[in-house]
Amino acid sequence: KILLLILDQIFSKTCKIDSDCQVRTRPDIHSQYCVDGKCQKLLGAGKHCLRPKDCASYFYFGPLACSARCKAESECEFDELRSIRSTFCCRAIPETKECNPNRPGMLTGCNSKHLCTQDQISWKCMAKNFGGWAIGVYLSIQGNLLINIGLNIQKLSYRMPNFSFFNMNISIFNIGLLIYIIGKVSGFLSYIFGNSSLLASLGSVGLIANSVFAPLINSEIFTWKDFMSIVFVLTGNSIILMNSGRSHKTFSLCELLKMYQRKETIIWFSVILIFIFAMFLVVKLIEVNSEWAFEDDFFSFLQNDRFYFEETGRILKYTMIFLYVALSGTIASFTTLFAKSFGEMVDQTILGDNQFLYGVTYLFFTNIVIFTALQIYWLNKALRHYDALLVIPLFFVFWTFFSIITAGIYFQDFEYYTWEQLKGFLYGFLLCIAGSGFLMSRVINTNRIVATGSRVNIEA
Numbered sequence: 090k091i092l093l094l095i096l097d098q099i100f101s102k103t104c105k106i107d108s109d110c111q112v113r114t115r116p117d118i119h120s121q122y123c124v125d126g127k128c129q130k131l132l133g134a135g136k137h138c139l140r141p142k143d144c145a146s147y148f149y150f151g152p153l154a155c156s157a158r159c160k161a162e163s164e165c166e167f168d169e170l171r172s173i174r175s176t177f178c179c180r181a182i183p184e185t186k187e188c189n190p191n192r193p194g195m196l197t198g199c200n201s202k203h204l205c206t207q208d209q210i211s212w213k214c215m216a217k218n219f220g221g222w223a224i225g226v227y228l229s230i231q232g233n234l235l236i237n238i239g240l241n242i243q244k245l246s247y248r249m250p251n252f253s254f255f256n257m258n259i260s261i262f263n264i265g266l267l268i269y270i271i272g273k274v275s276g277f278l279s280y281i282f283g284n285s286s287l288l289a290s291l292g293s294v295g296l297i298a299n300s301v302f303a304p305l306i307n308s309e310i311f312t313w314k315d316f317m318s319i320v321f322v323l324t325g326n327s328i329i330l331m332n333s334g335r336s337h338k339t340f341s342l343c344e345l346l347k348m349y350q351r352k353e354t355i356i357w358f359s360v361i362l363i364f365i366f367a368m369f370l371v372v373k374l375i376e377v378n379s380e381w382a383f384e385d386d387f388f389s390f391l392q393n394d395r396f397y398f399e400e401t402g403r404i405l406k407y408t409m410i411f412l413y414v415a416l417s418g419t420i421a422s423f424t425t426l427f428a429k430s431f432g433e434m435v436d437q438t439i440l441g442d443n444q445f446l447y448g449v450t451y452l453f454f455t456n457i458v459i460f461t462a463l464q465i466y467w468l469n470k471a472l473r474h475y476d477a478l479l480v481i482p483l484f485f486v487f488w489t490f491f492s493i494i495t496a497g498i499y500f501q502d503f504e505y506y507t508w509e510q511l512k513g514f515l516y517g518f519l520l521c522i523a524g525s526g527f528l529m530s531r532v533i534n535t536n537r538i539v540a541t542g543s544r545v546n547i548e549a
Contacts, residue, residue, distance in 0.1 A: 102128040107191060118194050133195025134181030135160065144179035146198040148189060154180055160348075160501070181214075183507060188214045225282030228275050229291045235272025237298040237481060239265045241306040243469060244477045248307075266465070273461060280425075280432040291329075296322050296524060299481040309478045314527040318482070321524030328517030340433045342444055348499055357498045361491065365419055372412050375404060381474070405474075413471035414480060417464050418487025424460040425492045426499060427453050486525045493518065 103126055104110050110121040110128035121128040124142050131145045132138050137159060141147050144154035159178040181200035182188050188197040188205035190212040197205035199214035206215040242265030251258050300315040340348075348354060373388040375381075379398035382389075398404045431453040434444035444450045471480045 104128050116193060118196055122192060122196070131192070131196050132179050134179050134198070134200040135195075136179050137175040138177060138179045139175055145189070145192065145196040146180050146182050149182050149186065149198055150180050156180060160351075184215065185213050185507075188212050225279040226291065228279035228282070230294050232272045232274075232276030232279060233291065233295045234298050235268055235275060237272075237295045238302055238306075239267070239269025239272055240468065240472065240481055241265070241299070241302045241477050242268060244303075244307055244472045244480075247473055269465070270461075277428040277432060277457070280429040281436050294322070295485045296482045296521075299478060303477045303481070307477055309476050315478065318524040318527045321520050321527070325517040325520030325524065328513055328520065341437060341442075342434065342447055342449060345430050345433060346449065351499075354499050357495065361419060361422070361495070365416065368412055368416050368419075372409070372416065375409060375412075379405060381405070381409075410471055410475045410479065410483065413467055413474075414483040415487050417467035417471070418484050419491050420460055420467065421464045421484075421488040422491035422495050424457060424464055425488075426495050427456040427460065429496070429500070431457060482525050486522065489518075489521070 102110060102121075104123035105126070107116070107122045110123050113120065116122075118133070119130065122131050124131070124147060129142070131147075132143050133145055135157070136144075138144050138155040141150070141152045141154040141156075144150070147154040150156075155177050157178045157180040159176070181203075182198040184203055185208075188199050190197060190205045190207070192198075195201060197212075197214070199205050203214040203216060205212050208215065243262055244265075246260070246262035246265060249261060251260055253259070297319050300311060300319055303309040304311045373386075374391050375398055376383070377386055377389050377392050378396060380400050382392075431450070434450045434453065437444045468480070468484060471484075
């Protein structure tokens, strides 16, 4: 194969412009184009390459055009050069940088997430679905609001389990659960339209919603710390929205599965699973050796006569809220990942490539159901013992943090960010964390915590 490429270069036609190489009026990705005075075929961004001149982005990067690290999903491509196990792939021209509008498809030099679009007097790689991301943001915010309402209603059910409506006894918990599920569905749909990292960061909108709905539904006290949290979160989210990538690539089933096999993904998933398992063991150890123990608990073998955790002690006052919420938030990051993967399958099906013919698609959906159930279970463990004004903000912090990191590693969302975009994204996220810190400080203030009965009240 390499010999054929060398011979092709030796006997290739000389040229000055692309039209000198074309034998048809409408050239395509298989046509030849003029590169350094000779006609040759070109490769789009992400394709395996042997030389810089093989790449459509050669006019922009020069000798660095064939220097990108090949992605695992590139193995799903079956172009004529794939049989050559080349180490490098063609680089893509960054967003807002000049491209070649006279070449078709990805031969413009842009990646699959961008289009070569006219911007005033020049042509630049720009997001191809600029309007779609706005739909994703809307669905994400709507979902976060409904999720928050649902969680606060579930919290209410621990004080008022039922209410009567036209002589019917209706479970308040089930109503909250239904609203929560509707919110989750809205959140899942948002991943069809936008980047996971962008949409996950919008989870902090739930902090603002919680500051409104927790006092309204559960009569919890709104303090100056809640107000400061709103200010920081709104500012942080505004910065994130201004600096986030507006486009996203639609992945095939093959590409999704290949990305699950990437070394970085496997390592990160292993770290998260070990983290979840360790937290689970610590939680069960504390529960079975405290007043919060359940009868016939399967993990009762962890009981130890040498120590016992009092409800007024620091472990149940402070540590358990973080453990419960961290478990729920970390598990929720997996829910987000599987939801994004399933959303890609729906998107491909809408585009005409039915992905529901494959069993793996249903596996994604099954995982969404399982991880959502686990997420709700551990979150309600926290809501049973602590105020929603504390539990829900902490949950959004853990969920947002792990979802952004997971999306960045698995979907490589940050790869095409400019340095300025990345800095803006990080600054915005840090502001959201700072806003959450105002609420977390309420947990640390030991003088304002009073244990009563089977729950811990934290007074502002």
